[in-house]
Amino acid sequence: MNLDDPRAQRSRARLRTAILELAAVKDPAAITMSEVAKHADVNRATVYQHFPDVNALVTDAMEDAVEHVAHAAALCPLDAPGDDVPQPLNDLFQGIADNAALYRRMLGPQGSALLAARMRERLTTELVTSFREGRRPAGFDDVPDEVHAAYLAGALIGVITTWITKNASVSAPTMALAFWRMFRR
Known part of the structure; x- marks a missing residue:
């Protein structure tokens, strides 16, 4: 074919x-x-x-979602104030809210560990690239790029998963702000 x-x-x-x-x-x-x-x-x-099989199809279909999460996170300007959520992050959380049922099913307890791992891996790669282009927060020069990126990727995936599975009533802008405040510290 x-x-x-x-x-x-x-x-x-x-x-x-x-x-x-x-x-x-x-x-x-x-x-x-x-x-x-x-x-x-x-x-x-x-x-x-x-x-x-269905798993291969699900994995392939979710690749666009994985790409969207990774790309949006890597676009966030690191010099934005703590209370001013970058638009790519707002868009990311709103996109997840708009497709909450799908993300809940994919990342929740019965979801795909493969998908969560793929999202974390892709996000880590995007962040490393962003860091190497000079878009890394100050004060972490003693931490390898890959370690810093993996830490942030895991945090974002963890926040998204907890939000959509346990705190879905919290609005996307509120979650984006909460994540941004934690990320900035």
């Missing part, structure tokens, strides 16, 4: 959308390839041409 073929790209996009819609309302472990095919309005064989 040629992944550059527009038909293959359309099929993959439909499959990603279908799995994310299904995963927002149902445990991914209980989703079948047949359900995905029906929801995406494609033949079941098409699903298997692109993905060997």
